[in-house]
Amino acid sequence: MKILPAVDIKNGKCVRLTQGDYSRETIYENDPVIIAKKWQSQGAKDLHIIDLDGAREGKTINLKVIADIIEDTGLTVQVGGGIRTIKSAQKYFEIGMSRLILGTVAIDNQELLKEFIDKFGEKIIVSLDVKNKKLAKKGWINLSNDELIPKAKEIEQLGVNTIIYTDTNRDGMLTEPNYRNIVGLKKAVKINVVIAGGVTNIDQVAILKRLKVDGIIIGKALYEGSINLEEVLKYAD
Structure with missing residues (x-):
């Protein structure tokens, strides 16, 4: 199981949104590189980076900042947010991105x-x-008619190896993960399932480990101090 600190970038700064609401942001650091180095110093090997501006606008916006993070840390980085063409994906791979996250x-x-x-x-x-209960897109602003399990099975059939499941209603709320959906998803597909949204304390991490999820993305809980990264990394494989 991987533990991935989340670094969300908006207007070049490291922020957290509450339930994906762009009007409810908290700025944690003006320079995201500083945050990335902080997580690295505490033992992180991977980062989950989202270009929030890109997700909303549908194009690459914070490429330079993300390039700086990769260059200055050398960490394994997965990036999402507004990458909707092969050309824009190639730009990210050229700067050293390891994995590409597609949503919309x-x-x-x-x-x-x-x-x-x-x-x-x-x-x-x-x-x-x-x-x-519906899948959100375009920076979580629009809702589709698709639901989680049918779409996950469809994605698996296309040959995708890993999916990230986020309960946006719990994201940034410091509550708990949606265990019911996680169990259902793990039963429905055989590919890797990474969880985001609602992870608040170390006990929840232990539960997710027992549920055999393949990774956990942790955001606000790290920034607010309800989870200690060095402690949670003990659960990583």
Whole structure:
């Protein structure tokens, strides 16, 4: 099981949104590189980076900041947010990104998703973000008609190796993960399942470990200090 600190970037700064609401942001650091180095100093090997501006606008915006993080830390980095063309994906791979996260493309355009898979293989991760039982897209602003389990099975059939499941209603709320959906998802697919949204304390991490999730993305709990990264990394494989 991997533990991935989340670094969300908006206007070049490290922020956290509450339930994906762009009007409810907390700025934790003006320079995201400082945050990345902080997590690295505490033992992180991987980072989960989201370009929030890119997710909303549908294009690459914070490439320079993300390039600086990769160059200055050398960490394994997965990046998402507004990457909706092969060309924009290639830009990120050129700066050293290890894995690419697709959200909107995976929901809206199966043909394009297949192109990404054919070109980049297991470097493609699909993010399935649930809001009020439907999958959210375009920075969680719009809702699709798709639901989690059917779409996850569909994604698996296309050859995707890893999915991220986020309960957006719990994201940034410091409550608890949606265990019911996690159990259902693990039963429905055989591919890697990474969890985000609602992870608040070390006991919840232990539960997720027992549920055999393949990774946990932790955001606000790290920034607010309710989880200690060095402690939680003891659960990592």
